[in-house]
Amino acid sequence: MxxxxxxxxxxxxxxxxxxxxxxxxxxxxxxxxxxxxxxxxxxxxxxxxxxxxxxxxxxxxxxxxxxxxxxxxxxxxxxxxxxxxxxxxxxxxxxxxxxxxxxxxxxxxxxxxxxxVFCLGLSESEAGSDLAAVRTRASRVAGGWEIDGAKIWTTSAHHATHAYVLARTDAGSARHAGLTEFLVDMDTPGITVRPILDLVGEHHFNELLLESVFVPEARVLGVVGEGWAQVTEQLAFERGGVERYLSTYPVLRALTRAARRTPDRAATERVGALAARLVALRRLALDLARAIDGGHATTRLAAELKLLGTDFERDVVEDARYVFDVCGTEDGDGELLLDGLAAVPGGAIRGGASEVMRTVIARAELGR
Ligand SMILES: Cc1cc2nc3c(=O)[nH]c(=O)nc-3n(C[C@H](O)[C@H](O)[C@H](O)COP(=O)(O)OP(=O)(O)OC[C@H]3O[C@@H](n4cnc5c(N)ncnc54)[C@H](O)[C@@H]3O)c2cc1C
Known part of the structure; x- marks a missing residue:
């Protein structure tokens, strides 16, 4: 197409x-x-x-x-x-x-x-980068499954109508085997959502506790026990989008306006360098979208976009400290910078830490 x-x-x-x-x-x-x-x-x-x-x-x-x-x-x-x-x-x-x-x-x-509104129940206190360590378990019962466990850092669980839950369906299996994906209604008895506040006191992520939560058979996503292969594929969709380099774009827009206000050469150069990186990231995102349209695997491209994109988002906020300082701010710029400062630390962790992205890229390069 x-x-x-x-x-x-x-x-x-x-x-x-x-x-x-x-x-x-x-x-x-x-x-x-x-x-x-x-x-x-x-x-x-x-x-x-x-x-x-x-x-x-x-x-x-x-x-x-x-x-x-x-x-x-x-x-x-x-x-x-x-x-x-x-x-x-x-x-x-x-x-x-x-x-x-x-x-x-x-x-x-x-x-x-x-x-x-879907939330993602992947991470647990002992299973973040290493999802094979998931301990939430699902046991077969009449008509479906019963899930017990605790997820953490579950963004938007307090708004969610549905949760995606990765659970272990075969307690005795090897780490990567025996995982299964479920789509769970959030109003099912046994689900508790406990807020976790971020570093600026905002509530967007949560603990998601599951106690004897019944999930009908029809809400198993894909094949029982094949959750690992399926989730790996899903993570490429999670990592390969524009949100991996545009989360701090409102700050970049304000920086561009600020740099135009004064002739400070260093400010102009910093904003220009960011703009050049943005062009390269957009090109990568376009390659990725075309790869999906062509039915090609995108795991590596998605990891590259996430790694480079989150570095870029961080640098937008770092450069803002200088550019706003020498060029001044307009109404609202201070709030945007605060938002950016709060967003940036999570960027290199959520959806897979940067170190893990490097491993994904290296493995793809080596064909492993
Ligand atoms: C803002 C935000 C929103 C989130 N939303 C969700 C959500 O909605 N649902 C969800 O399930 N999770 C969510 N998470 C959790 C996120 O996916 C995990 O935090 C992330 O996968 C890292 O897992 P961890 O916190 O257990 O860190 P760990 O796995 O303990 O890793 C800590 C650090 O150790 C290093 N490290 C770990 N493993 C390796 C390795 N193999 N090689 C090299 N270095 C390594 C990395 O530096 C890593 O940052 C969110 C996190 C954030 C910050």
């Missing part, structure tokens, strides 16, 4: 028009912090959730390059897209790939309407 450039330009203009009329406060990291169900439903009404899923499964039938145009504009604007981000980015594609026809029919239309 190839996109017509004029068509993509038209789509970009359409998204910009939509954003110009939408009412929200631009923030850094708003794809993770900004849950606004009405905003997500408005995005859905435009057909921009599930837009790259096949039409025969109720999707928009557009390319991933077209989706890139939309997600890029939403993030550049700092829009509150967290309500639908996870479902659109990785749950929908995983259900498309591994879900039964019944699961697809149940969940994909709801995701496309913006009616679901």
């Amino acid at each position: 190839v996109d017509d450039c004029r068509e993509l330009d038209g789509l970009r203009a359409e998204v910009r028009g939509f954003l110009a009329e939408a009412v929200f406060t631009p923030r850094c990291d708003n794809w993770m912090r900004g849950v606004d169900r009405d905003f997500s439903r408005a995005v859905a009404e435009r057909g921009w959730i599930g837009m790259s899923w096949p039409r025969e499964h109720g999707g928009g039938g557009r390319t991933n390059v077209a989706r890139l145009v939309v997600t890029e504009e939403l993030l550049r604007a700092g829009a509150p897209v967290a309500g639908h981000w996870t479902a659109d980015r990785q749950i929908g594609p995983s259900v498309l790939r591994h879900g039964t026809p019944e699961l697809r029919a149940e969940l994909l239309p709801a995701i496309r309407r913006g009616d679901t």
Whole structure:
């Protein structure tokens, strides 16, 4: 599938028009912090959730390059897209790939309407970088499974309608084997959400406790025991999006305005160097979207984008200290910088630490 450039330009203009009329406060990291169900439903009404899923499964039938145009504009604007981000980015594609026809029919239309908020129950206190160490267990019971365990750092669990849960279904199996993926309704008895506040006192992640939580058989995602292979594939969707380099874009936009206000050469050079890196990152994101459209594996490209992107986001905030200092700030710049400062430390950890990204890239290079 190839996109017509004029068509993509038209789509970009359409998204910009939509954003110009939408009412929200631009923030850094708003794809993770900004849950606004009405905003997500408005995005859905435009057909921009599930837009790259096949039409025969109720999707928009557009390319991933077209989706890139939309997600890029939403993030550049700092829009509150967290309500639908996870479902659109990785749950929908995983259900498309591994879900039964019944699961697809149940969940994909709801995701496309913006009616679901998914949280990700992967990490545990002893299993973050090393997901093979997951201890949450699921035991077979009549009609399905019973899940017991504790997840941590679960973003948006307090807003979620559904949780994706990775659990061990075969206690005696080797570390990578015996894991299974489940999609769980958040109003199921036995689920408790406990808030964890971040370094600026905001509540976006949680502990997710599961005590004898019944999950019907129909909510197993894919094959029992094949969770490791499936989640590895899903992580490429999680790591390879625009949110890995545009989380601090609202600060970069403010820096560009600031650098124009004064002739300070060092400030101009810093902003120019960031702009040049952004061009390279956008190119990488475009390569990745084209690779998905071509049905190619994206694990390595996604790890590269995440590694380089989170370094870039950090440097935007580092350079802001200098540029704002010499060029001054406008109303709102201070709040954006604070947002950026709070977002940046998590960037190199969430979705897989930078050291782990280096290992993924090195393994791909060595063919292991
Ligand atoms: C803002 C934010 C939001 C998050 N949201 C979610 C969420 O919604 N759902 C969810 O399940 N999780 C979430 N997480 C958790 C995140 O995925 C984990 O924190 C991450 O995978 C790292 O795991 P860990 O914290 O257990 O650190 P550890 O695995 O203990 O690692 C600590 C450090 O050790 C080093 N390290 C670890 N392993 C290796 C290795 N193999 N090679 C080299 N160095 C290594 C790295 O420097 C790493 O940063 C979130 C985290 C953050 C910061």
